[in-house]
Amino acid sequence: MEYLDFEMPIKELKEQLAKCYDIGKESDVDVTETCSKIEKKLEETKKEIYKNLTPWQRVQLSRHPNRPYTLDYIKALCGDTFMELHGDRSVKDDKAMIGGLGKIGDQSFMFIGQQKGYNTKTRQYRNFGMANPEGYRKALRLMRMAEKFGIPVVTFVDTPGAYPGLEAEERGQGEAIARNIFEMSRLKTPIITIIIGEGASGGALGIGVGDKVFMLENSWYSVISPENCSSILWRSWEQKEKAAEALKLTANDGMKLKIVDGIIKEPSGGAHSDREGTFEAVRNQIVSTYNELKNLDITKMINTRMDKYANMGVFKE
Known part of the structure; x- marks a missing residue:
């Protein structure tokens, strides 16, 4: 440990x-x-x-090397029923973005999420959880498949951001993320989003539009990481603690700002200290939320989803 x-x-x-x-x-x-x-x-x-815990300490917990990642949650929730699906049918299969079909009990779900690595070799293989455009296009392909067959979508967000490389920009990184946001806002099936670790920038938003969005207690969700914010404002990473405080990136801040719909409590010591307890909490949240959404009229559900995001950031003086 x-x-x-x-x-x-x-x-x-x-x-x-x-x-x-x-x-x-x-x-x-x-x-x-x-x-x-x-x-x-x-x-x-x-x-x-x-x-x-301070906001910066929660950021540190969200990056803990023993913290469970997307595949850990999927395997714990679905067991042997999970079948991973590959490729965007255009460029290649992005290893930083994984997705596929699995069951919780008798209910099928389309699971999609960013996957980080456990050591140097797998971190490079997974590109540190930073997806390329083809990763977001693969995610969208799987969402459309789920929509076609009436299968609810569950997304797990855990990324320091979309891959910022030149080749990603050449293949349309911005368009791919924007397209996902647009299409997810009107997808004709329930979408449940859970931020399990880092939820940074457009990389998180590319699979982060949901009817219900939840954050694990020690995750964070922001337009930029504290280190990058500090480097822009103070020309140094030394002010990252101050930046984390100012960014209002914790789960409690997300609830106050009405960016997320709920907080999933972690066991004492964080998700890495009691993985089974964390998996159980996430399973219960998914099942109860789906039971809440499954009987809603599709048109009403989409309108509610759109209104939810349209109202974010609205204020009166």
């Missing part, structure tokens, strides 16, 4: 607890009371730390 800077007190207490148990096993000394005190202190420390 890797620990972030602000999690070091938890690491120290866990090490103390492990040593305490080892002493009890290796000697006749009764360490039960001491271990209980350390366990109590550990729980109190975890509650104190995760109750008062």
Whole structure:
């Protein structure tokens, strides 16, 4: 288990607890009371730390190397029923964007999401979760397939942004993202969007238009990353904490600004500390939301979806 800077007190207490148990096993000394005190202190420390996280600390948690990615959620939700579909039928199969059919219980869903890698080799293979235009076009192809067969769509957003390379711009990165936003706004099937990690810029918006949009408690959603914002405003990454605060990128900020529809609580310690608990929370949210959407009139559902996004950013002086 890797620990972030602000999690070091938890690491120290866990090490103390492990040593305490080892002493009890290796000697006749009764360490039960001491271990209980350390366990109590550990729980109190975890509650104190995760109750008062700053926006920058939540950004750090969203990037934790042990945090589950899109395929982890899909495999946990669908098991062996998931069938991945490939290619945009034009250029190639983008490994940073994955999608396919799977079942939760007896209900089929079209799952789409950005996929990051677990080590250097797979990160390069997945292009660090940054999709090219063909990734967004593949996503749109799968959404249209879902619409044709009346299958609801679930998207998992986890990207530092769309790939900014020259070749991506040559193949129409901006048009591909804009086309997805336009088409998703009028797609004739329910769309449930969940931001599971990083939700940055147009890369997130390209699969982020939904009837219901949810954020995991320690995810973030913003037009730009704190580091890039800091480099533009202060010519340095050193002000990233200040930028994270100003960007209002946390799940709570998203709720206040009416950008998202709900927050999925993570287990104490973050999604990486209890994967099964996180998968269960996401499963319950998908099932309950689909049950809420499935009986809606399609025309009314689309109009409600469009009104939702049209009203974002509207204010009165």
